[in-house]
Structure formats: C-alpha cells, structure tokens
Amino acid sequence: MSPTQSSAVAVRTGPSQILLNTRIIAVMRAPHATSYAPVVEALVEGGVLSVELTLSTPGVFEELPRLRERFGETVEFGVGTITTPAEAVRAIEAGAKYLVTPLTDADIVAVGVDRGVAVYPGGLTPTELFAGWSAGATAVKVFPASVVGPGYVSMLRGPFPDIEVVPSGGIGISDAAAWIRAGALAVSLGGPLLGDAFHGGDRKQLTERAVRLRGIVDEAQAAK
Numbered sequence: 001m002s003p004t005q006s007s008a009v010a011v012r013t014g015p016s017q018i019l020l021n022t023r024i025i026a027v028m029r030a031p032h033a034t035s036y037a038p039v040v041e042a043l044v045e046g047g048v049l050s051v052e053l054t055l056s057t058p059g060v061f062e063e064l065p066r067l068r069e070r071f072g073e074t075v076e077f078g079v080g081t082i083t084t085p086a087e088a089v090r091a092i093e094a095g096a097k098y099l100v101t102p103l104t105d106a107d108i109v110a111v112g113v114d115r116g117v118a119v120y121p122g123g124l125t126p127t128e129l130f131a132g133w134s135a136g137a138t139a140v141k142v143f144p145a146s147v148v149g150p151g152y153v154s155m156l157r158g159p160f161p162d163i164e165v166v167p168s169g170g171i172g173i174s175d176a177a178a179w180i181r182a183g184a185l186a187v188s189l190g191g192p193l194l195g196d197a198f199h200g201g202d203r204k205q206l207t208e209r210a211v212r213l214r215g216i217v218d219e220a221q222a223a224k
Contacts, residue, residue, distance in 0.1 A: 011136070013118045013136075016050070019185075019186055024176075024187055026043050026051050028053050028054060028194070029054050030057050033058065039197045042197065042207045046209070046213075047211060048214065050075075052080040054081040055082060060079060064079070064094040064095050076098070077095065079091035080099075082101045085108050085110075097117065098120065099111070106132075112136070120139055120140065121135070122140075122143040123140055123143070129142065129165075139163075141165075141188065143168045150178040150184070153184055154183065157183065164185045165184050171188070172189075172192045173193065177217065180221050
C-alpha cells in the first residue's frame, strides 16, 4: 500500500488494491480462530477477499500467520475489535494488513500511521468520525451504520468533503448498493454474509451469498 498525501495529516496510508477492487470487508466472529480457514475458502470462491478477524474470537494472533501462509497474497487479512495501541502493535506483528477499531482513539490510529498500515477507526458522530480522519485514518468506520443510513455519507461530505467512509453494523446484502452509491469506500458485513457458516451451515450457500454481494457491489460501483 502506498501512503497518500492528505490535507489533514502529513501521510495517510491508502486502502489496498484488493479493497479497491472488491469494496467488501467480511467480518469474522467464531468460537475459535481455528475455524476460520474453511470459511475464508468459501468467501474467496465467492470473490470476497478482504477479511477482518475480530479479537472477540479467541486465538486470532496465533492463527493469523497460518492463514497468511495458507492464502498468500490472495486474501487481505485485517484485525478488528482493537481497543488498545498494544493490540494494534501485536496485530501488525502477527501480519495484519489493516486495523479496525470500534472506537475513535488517536493513539491506535497513530500505530497504523507510523507503520504504514491501513487503519479504520470506528465512530458515529461527526465529531468522532472527523477526529479519526484527522488523525490519519485510511477511512472511518461508521458504526453502527444501520442507525443512520446511507444518506449519512453525503451529509458528512458537506462539512468534510474528502472523508472516506466504511459503514459497518446492521448492513444486509441488499443494503450494500445504497451505501456504495452514496459514496462509501466499501461495506463491512458480518452475520448477513456469513450466516451460520461457523455453526454447521452450508458453506456452498455462503459462497453463493458472497457471489451475490459482489455482484450487487460491483454493479453499484460501476454506476457511480
């Protein structure tokens, strides 16, 4: 990823080419991180290639290097639910290509900025979101996005014309197009995409949902 110049900060790390190509982040929560690999395979078959491993799942730091070895450069793995700078550092050391937080913390953003790693801090209010953006975020995560709706992106762009947004929380597959058309950099989905994949669900159906989501997002992006 190449750092890009920003008016708000000296250097901002841009989104990966994988994310720019696909515009989707799959958010993974499982009983244990050792369950991730088969689900990632199903997502890859469906064209979803950016995967956020959340720290609410045990074993993420230990499993991440194994996943990177298995999937190579095909999949971009990030670590989410980061709430401290120490977790951010450990995630990068384990091989995370990006960091995701549920909150706005300039110290966490600084870890990513200083190491040239993409970072997506969470917030909801304009004050929180602009604080994350000003600190050097790659994009800000609007969370929970279902509370505000896609129109919030254009409202934010009024006072903050350059801000990049990734909505997360309560977004269904059919909702994704509206967010992309509104100007979101990407959409972040967990349960509506993954369904019961970690609890004995049919992974073929997961791949079918991923294919459907990619089609919806690609069409919306092409129409912008």
